[in-house]
Amino acid sequence: MSKRLAYPTPEEDADIQAAAADDPDTIPDLDEALATGQVRRVGRPKSAIVKQAVSIRLDQDILDHYRGTGAGWQTRLNEDLRRLLKDSAA
Known part of the structure; x- marks a missing residue:
């Protein structure tokens, strides 16, 4: 049995986008949010010592x-x- 993705209709997508825009926790511009410290990247922090894979x-x-x-x-x-x-x- 193959699994298929169910895509929202244009109307459903518009409803989803509107709900996201109304959500106070939504971050509209991720680059700006990262720059201002509203969100942070997850993972290992960058090291001052740069290593190279060989x-x-x-x-x-x-x-x-x-x-x-x-x-x-x-x-x-x-x-x-x-x-x-x-x-x-x-």
């Missing part, structure tokens, strides 16, 4: 080790690489 090939034992440490393994790998970079510069 593809890298690692030996299986290295990957197994870091993944075996649980959630956050990529952060720990990044921290270890940063420490190596700092140590090599000294």
